[in-house]
Each structure stands twice: as C-alpha cells, then as structure tokens.
Amino acid sequence: MTEKLPKYDVFQAIADPTRRDVLYLLSLQKQSIAEISSHFDISRTAVVKHLNVLTEAGLVRGEKNGREKIYYLQPEPLQELQDWLTYFEQFWHNKVNKLKYIVERD
C-alpha cells in the first residue's frame, strides 16, 4: 500500500548535465555501474544516485547480473519531452509561423 509516487519526471531527470552524459553513455552500450562511474570524476555513490533518478523517470533500467548491475537505456519516456517541444515548434521552426505568431501575439 501507500504507493511511492515518483519524485522525478523526465524534465527533471534531464536537467542535470551528468545525467545527460549517463544517458549518452548508455545509448552507446549497456554497462555496469562500475563502468559508468569510470567516466566521471564524482564518487560511485553519486553516480548511483543519478541512476536512481533516471530509473524513477523511466529513462534507464538496471538488471542484476551476478554481482554486477547492468544498466540499459530506456528511451521511450523521451516521447513526452518531444510532445511538449512539438507544441512550441510552431513558434520558431519556420519563418511563416513565426511571423504569424508575432502578428497574432499582440
């Protein structure tokens, strides 16, 4: 009971540059916490915290494999971000729409 409501959404998850770097790393190759950590100057504990945030946002998934935990990219939640962006695209993507916006704005 008392379902733990997710604290981090996609928008918050990608706000941190370290977490964006983690996502990039995982887009190249699934890898263990130790491997991921080796790319950063911060402690392994700190990296794990970032992985937990990304997991809560649904952007990665970790699977136990022996004594290692292998993390995978789980890109689907980025669709929410794309949807959000698509709405705003009309305001700058092409000059016709941009002009339309500027005229109608006032």
Add this chain to the structure above:
Amino acid sequence: MTEKLPKYDVFQAIADPTRRDVLYLLSLQKQSIAEISSHFDISRTAVVKHLNVLTEAGLVRGEKNGREKIYYLQPEPLQELQDWLTYFEQFWHNKVNKLKYIVERD
C-alpha cells in the same frame, strides 16, 4: 568585467512545471508580470524569480512599458533541446531502428 556567467540553461529552465506553464501562457499572449502572476497561487515575487530563470536561459524577454513590464516568449533556445532529443530519437522512434539498437547494444 567579471562577466556574470549564466546560471540557468534551457534544460534546467524547463525542469520546473511552473516555468513550463509560464512558457505556455506566453505562447498564447505577451503579458505583464501581474497578468502572469494571476494564473498562479504563488506570490508575485516567486513568479518574478521564475521569469528571471527563463530570461537567463533566453526563453523569454521582458520589456518595460510604462509602469508595466511585458514578457514575451523567445522560443529559439528550445532548438538546443530539439537537437539533443533528435540524437535519441533513433533509439525509439521507429521499430527498425529500435531493433537495430537492441541488437548492436550487446
């Protein structure tokens, strides 16, 4: 001298739901701080802080007009977000690429 380096980028600016709501409001219509504030339950001062963050990220611009300050949407910096997203699209946007990713990942 000692140029004040920007503290907030686009990724951080859109991480907060209130700020995303402000962007949406401004996409509909340019408006004063008072008008923007009227849509939220938080204090005007808090709204101004959010506007400052959005301004630092280049997503809005405020222009003094008499005793009012009118804020406009400035959507161009969202392109950076779109560019970032575009890279990850290959991993989920169509099933062929997704399969390609899953196979090559291992």
Add this chain to the structure above:
DNA sequence: TTGACATAACACCATTTGGTTCTATATAAT
C-alpha cells in the same frame, strides 16, 4: 575458505532552489 570485487545502504554536509514577507521606487490616474 579466503580474499577481492561490485553493489547497496547509511549518515552526513554545503549549496541551491522555490518559496515567503517587507520595503522602496517609479508611473498613472484623480
């Protein structure tokens, strides 16, 4: 079975964040 390795789980800390209230200043309206 013993030692090394990989992760998990704490407890702790400084800074940042998102909010508040109060005061000051500039402009508009009567």
Add this chain to the structure above:
DNA sequence: ATTATATAGAACCAAATGGTGTTATGTCAA
C-alpha cells in the same frame, strides 16, 4: 498633489539537490 498601481529588491527560511565517506552484503575466483 495625492493616492493607487506595478515592479524591484532585500532578507529570510525550509526543503531538495548533489555531493561525500563509511559500513554491510552478496558473488566470484584462487
């Protein structure tokens, strides 16, 4: 001139964030 309006800015605060180090647990290899 006086009053009301709109914004600016300071001081303050609690909670969240991003980091640390230490300890415990589970797994693999010699």
